[in-house]
Amino acid sequence: MSRPLADHVEIMRLQPTRLPDFTPARRLAPRPVEARDADYDARFDAETLFYDAFVGTRGRIVLVGPPFLNLKGDLEATTITALPSEANCRFEVRELDRHGQIHVEAPDGTRSLRLSGPLGTAEVAIRPSEVDIFAGRRVLFTQSRNNDIAWIRDWVRFSRDIHGADAVLIYDNNSDRYSPEDLAEALGEIAGIAAIRVVDWPYKFGPQGIDARRYWDSDFGQHGVWEHARRRFLEAAASVQGSDVDEFILTPSGRSIFEAVEAEPFGVLRYEGRWVIGIEGRDPPPGKAGRRHCDYTVTRRERPVKRLGILTVDADRCPPKWTLVPSRIPDRAQWKIHSIGGHLPSRWMTKDFSYRHFREISDSWKYERMGREAFDTARHEVDQLLADHIAAVRWDV
Template sequence: MVVPRPVLLSSFTGMRRLPVRPAEHRPPDFDDKFDADTLFYDAFHDSDGRVVLLGPPFLNLEPAVRAMQVTALPSGSACRFELRNWNRHGQVLVQAPPGTTGLDLSLPIGAVSVAISPGETDVFAGRRVMFTLSRNNRLAWIKDWLRFARDVHGADAALIYDNGSTAYRPEALRDAIAGVDGIAVARVVSWPFRYGPQGLDATRFWDSDFCQLGVMEHARRRFLTRAAGAQNADIDEMLLTRTGRSVFEAAASDPFGVARYDGRWVSAPAMGTRRQRQPTHRDHRFTLKKKPVRRYGILTADAHACPPKWTVVPARIPDRVQWSVHAFGRWLPGRRKSSDFSYRHFMAITDNWKYQRSGSEGTDPAQTFEPDGDLASHFEAVDWSR
């Protein structure tokens, strides 16, 4: 179990983070979902000897953060730092002397002391890690998700951020992972921060959902720097290989350490009907048919494809390239996609937190779905009993 050490604005100042979205484009629950209070999610030592403070973007707080004075504890040494204000994410990288256990931050808006956690990159050194953000996913789903990755891709480690689950305590998640054979190392990180308001549609106003991008950089810098590979996938996603090759092997052999791939939606046989029990991944056997569309007048794309996901060798991603959910900032090598892999996105593996997804396949599913033989053959390769 890992518990971050956040710094909240409300603990030392009356200032708050202000949203950038125009008021007329905010839904009624925007303020309830917006994280106005978290200055930093956590403070820890990274593998380069820096102290990393990371959190939501600084926005209106940036002038105060840039002007702050940082003092290392217990030495009392003044510290230089670098501020990074990235896409929906902020970082302060502090050059602190060896033996630093805390920091005093003196900002124009107030002062606060910060406790520093150790980095744990050695724990995952050489491991093939599955990492994700999860809230209230059924423990049986999480165990099957790990079993699939273990037997298809050789995953042997798990890093799961629990975003304030109410269906069980984080310790129950930890114990469930411990029951999966072959997962040699695991960490469950308590991540109770607000997920944040999402965009209005696929392209507009993606400006306030800070939580998941914070997980990406926290996982990268506190845990994964020395991992052999790290696969970013949600619990409702499983990755198929068209060649039989592990995605971790593909990332390791890539010149830039990246394997990136599209996904497809899959549904269970009882499409559109009331199910008598909770569905599993293995109930899903039908894939949403492709819908070819023209892009730029010359390229053919699948309008039903899910946005890309990825697997990387963490140490080979440049330090100044931000990890994001579907890509890597503006880093061109991270925008390539491989046709050797395709993930499946399971419609009924959800508690419908975002929208009513399960049972939403339509009135005539046979017109839009087709049997997925590749998925079925991958299921047969998994030992679901251990």
């Protein structure tokens, strides 16, 4: 039995609205049959209508879910009634990239919404806004499944000591190696963090694309996390860093990325990454239990190539990640994993920050990441900037 959590730590559980509970209709897969692998149907979320429903910060109730796709027309033809007032509500259906939302104008005191229409009738419970928890905070935010708790703790410590993070929001997506309670208890022991929320996110991650570019159309879960976090928790945060547990943001100038983005007029910084790798014959051995970020400091050197015969880019670069100020992102722009959709200023890439992507801080859930390379001075280098950052972190506090 877990011990009581510290006062600044809480586990959040959601109340989904599922299609099988009130209608025979299902979300239809957008991917052509010939492009689906054997596991596609099992991993596709055909049944979740809404992940959650809650009071937003703009005077509306927000219902967030996977994209509505074939269900959109039926939802637009639905009548939404506020309860207990029985007031009929105006609403807007928003279909975003791999994500759907309904924004409802409802009277104060609304406890639930009744949806009646072509799909049938469902009552949706409304949760309170939680933006006050993170108001004015510098928040470290991610989604995780089965990452070692030690890795997650080190990820928090790094951002705390290097950038001044003082709050953590993490969505646990069906981890089966530990419980949300285990994770919350472990995070609560880290010094210097004022607010921690672990969201139990039980939904399907969704099928990945075929390769880097084709058929990225069905991985709904993470897109849902990013917008749910934004609208239920983070809209009043001072700034938010979106990254994975295997990523550290480096600052050559020593300036906090939170401080830097808070000074940006458009409120967003995007930056590319480099892989940090394991080397043949060096400790820790591939896959060794207990390995940590601080065990690795070798990166691949940049490999410049020409794109379109004009642009020179690093062929080994990792896709961009971002840190942003929520209040400066337009309401209709979409928080996504590598970009801010519909927000032109966020397309600019800064060179003042970059991140390091630790290949062996992983359980290889997506693909095998334990392959080693022989050290080659023409191809590899000890990343002194990374080593200096690692030396500045209090890893056991």
